[in-house]
Amino acid sequence: MAGRYGPEICYNLPPKIMCGIVGYVGRAEAAPILLDGLRRLEYRGYDSAGVAIVNGKQIETRKCAGRIANLAKLMTEKPPSGQYGISHTRWATHGKVTDENAHPHFDQSGKIALVHNGVIENYAALREQLEREGGHQFTSDTDTEVLAHLIGSIYEQIDGADSKARLVNATRAALKQVIGTYGIALVHSDIKEFMIGARRGSPLVLGVGKDENFLASDVSAIVAHTRDAVYLNDFDIVAVSRDKFEISSVAGESGNYQISKVEFGAEDVSKGDFPHYMLKEIFEQPNSVRDAMRGRLNTEECTAKLGGLNMTAGELRDVSRVVLTGCGTALHAALVGEYLIEQLANIPVEVEYASEFRHRNTPMSGNTLVFAISQSGETADTLGALRESQRKGFRTLGICNNVASTIARESDGGVYMHAGPEIGVAATKSFTSQVTILALIGLLLGRMRHLSSSQGSRIIEALEALPEQIESVLKLSEQIRSIAKKYVEAEGMLFFGRQFNFPVALEGALKMKEITYLFAEGHPSAELKHGIIALVRPDLPSIFVAPDDAVFCKNRNNIEQVKARKGPIIVLTSGDGAKQLKGIANDIIEIPRAPEFATPVLTAIPLQLFAYHVAVELGCDVDKPRNLAKSVTVE
Numbered sequence: 198m199a200g201r202y203g204p205e206i207c208y209n210l211p212p213k214i215m216c217g218i219v220g221y222v223g224r225a226e227a228a229p230i231l232l233d234g235l236r237r238l239e240y241r242g243y244d245s246a247g248v249a250i251v252n253g254k255q256i257e258t259r260k261c262a263g264r265i266a267n268l269a270k271l272m273t274e275k276p277p278s279g280q281y282g283i284s285h286t287r288w289a290t291h292g293k294v295t296d297e298n299a300h301p302h303f304d305q306s307g308k309i310a311l312v313h314n315g316v317i318e319n320y321a322a323l324r325e326q327l328e329r330e331g332g333h334q335f336t337s338d339t340d341t342e343v344l345a346h347l348i349g350s351i352y353e354q355i356d357g358a359d360s361k362a363r364l365v366n367a368t369r370a371a372l373k374q375v376i377g378t379y380g381i382a383l384v385h386s387d388i389k390e391f392m393i394g395a396r397r398g399s400p401l402v403l404g405v406g407k408d409e410n411f412l413a414s415d416v417s418a419i420v421a422h423t424r425d426a427v428y429l430n431d432f433d434i435v436a437v438s439r440d441k442f443e444i445s446s447v448a449g450e451s452g453n454y455q456i457s458k459v460e461f462g463a464e465d466v467s468k469g470d471f472p473h474y475m476l477k478e479i480f481e482q483p484n485s486v487r488d489a490m491r492g493r494l495n496t497e498e499c500t501a502k503l504g505g506l507n508m509t510a511g512e513l514r515d516v517s518r519v520v521l522t523g524c525g526t527a528l529h530a531a532l533v534g535e536y537l538i539e540q541l542a543n544i545p546v547e548v549e550y551a552s553e554f555r556h557r558n559t560p561m562s563g564n565t566l567v568f569a570i571s572q573s574g575e576t577a578d579t580l581g582a583l584r585e586s587q588r589k590g591f592r593t594l595g596i597c598n599n600v601a602s603t604i605a606r607e608s609d610g611g612v613y614m615h616a617g618p619e620i621g622v623a624a625t626k627s628f629t630s631q632v633t634i635l636a637l638i639g640l641l642l643g644r645m646r647h648l649s650s651s652q653g654s655r656i657i658e659a660l661e662a663l664p665e666q667i668e669s670v671l672k673l674s675e676q677i678r679s680i681a682k683k684y685v686e687a688e689g690m691l692f693f694g695r696q697f698n699f700p701v702a703l704e705g706a707l708k709m710k711e712i713t714y715l716f717a718e719g720h721p722s723a724e725l726k727h728g729i730i731a732l733v734r735p736d737l738p739s740i741f742v743a744p745d746d747a748v749f750c751k752n753r754n755n756i757e758q759v760k761a762r763k764g765p766i767i768v769l770t771s772g773d774g775a776k777q778l779k780g781i782a783n784d785i786i787e788i789p790r791a792p793e794f795a796t797p798v799l800t801a802i803p804l805q806l807f808a809y810h811v812a813v814e815l816g817c818d819v820d821k822p823r824n825l826a827k828s829v830t831v832e
């Protein structure tokens with residue numbers, strides 16, 4: 198079906214990939230630049246990696262299955278030389294992880310090398326046509342190789358003295374035949390100091406340097422070299438030389454572009470003194486939460502200022518229903534948002550898994566406001582939900598971290614998290630930023646309705662207190678590490694919470710399972726007696742998120758129920774909670790007291806630390822857990 202966004206994207210073809218691309222053309226040796234860029238993109242996938250660097254009229258290729266460390270070893274043993282080239286790190290959802298399927302891939306002549314992030318849906322038909330009509334032979338199972346052959350075949354067939362223009366035209370003509378998604382970079386061994394990039398549905402950024410230019414799936418790969426970036430639009434083709442670039446569209450029109458300054462620098466994408474990105478990002482939360490609020494609190498009128506929503510006061514007042522959608526951690530933040538917006542603004546809120554929302558016929562009224570929440574801004578399911586919502590005519594806003602990401606650009610407005618790059622695959626600071634922003638939205642909508650100025654003022658005070666309270670929560674890291682050591686032998690863990698902290702229990706369980714591979718489940722505390730209690734046994738710890746709030750006594754009852762069945766108990770509490778649970782809980786983690794609506798920002802952090810320390814004790818690869826990728830651009 199051809200709609201506003203072109204042919205419908207379906208991802209049911211092997212192999213499915215979401216990957217990282219880096220390209221360079223300049224005066225320096227390309228190899229270290231490409232390798233360093235790939236290392237910074239490894240969070241996007243780590244099944245195989247490769248480079249193609251042009252040396253004179255030869256393309257030197259190194260590629261192999263496995264992590265970038267394997268590629269680095271290969272490149273040390275046989276260093277490729279040249280001042281321009283392309284590179285790739287791959288994440289496969291299915292399809293084999295082999296050296297042959299690693300990118301770059303080549304056309305029939307072997308002169309065009311291409312890397313690709315996305316899926317060419319009609320690759321089988323194109324491949325069959327190339328084999329039948331041109332006798333093409335393929336060396337991999339990938340759709341990417343078909344695209345390289347298609348471009349090469351068109352390049353051979355068209356005339357033109359200017360080989361650069363000829364290659365751009367061949368790329369354009371090939372992309373016109375493609376159904377699917379792509380972020381690509383390619384070089385031709387006969388065309389000196391030149392590369393081409395193009396995108397549709399997969400991100401691609403042009404980095405503009407001095408006498409050098411870059412292509413990358415994400416600016417973090419190139420900020421060490423330049424902070425001037427052009428975020429390419431879908432259907433853009435960019436022809437890149439050392440000293441210039443030209444952007445046009447697949448349709449052949451010359452493209453508009455804007456050079457943006459990247460907000461962060463190389464130091465923000467390094468681990469600094471931390472052993473893992475995840476730990477660094479956990480410890481960044483006093484600042485990331487502060488940055489989520491910066492300039493957005495109006496203490497005079499006791500409300501929030503969110504100009505990026507692009508909505509008038511009248512339009513905001515007319516909102517009668519809110520739908521929050523996202524995946525994984527973002528979905529858990531949305532669940533906190535449901536409690537927040539309903540309590541602060543008294544507007545009915547529904548939370549929908551983006552993957553379900555996009556395929557179901559959710560009844561929605563005219564004044565429904567939809568939020569698509571996504572750290573990366575590239576998650577395929579959330580993007581699908583955003584497009585579906587817009588297709589049905591609903592105003593759809595984004596809450597994203599990555600500036601100029603697809604969700605940020607396609608939404609009708611939104612709020613940036615300003616959390617800085619989140620590189621650890623396990624989302625941490627993005628969760629607390631999302632919750633903070635949802636609190637701001639609740640405050641804004643609430644102050645336009647029943648919320649008094651003194652209530653608004655108390656909410657602002659509580660929000661402003663958060664960064665300092667987070668500092669004191671972070672001081673618990675050592676205590677949490679010793680608790681983690683005690684439970685490292687456990688076969689699984691259960692997480693419980695009520696009200697605002699029920700989603701935090703879900704998030705704690707998600708953190709635990711994704712980085713430790715332990716079986717972990719999150720539930721509302723009261724659900725224990727409806728079945729889960731059958732799991733309770735002396736070797737299965739239960740973690741209760743039970744701050745000193747209106748439902749503390751109810752939580753305590755559930756804690757007693759576990760205790761009666763000899764289940765080990767770890768409690769996260771505040772205020773009087775510790776006193777009341779002494780002798781009942783095996784371990785107590787005390788956090789600062791805060792109003793109920795603000796507690797998830799404080800309770801989530803000890804659970805991030807707990808999962809982190811268990812994972813380290815178990816020797817797991819914290820930043821790159823098995824089978825996962827940071828940015829899930831497939832369904």
Ligand code: M6R
Pocket residue numbers: 524525526527570571572573574575576579622623624625707708711827828829
């Ligand atoms: O980039 P997004 O926020 O859209 O990502 C959504 C999920 O894929 C993400 O939160 C995932 O669940 C994390 N690995 C959780 O730690």
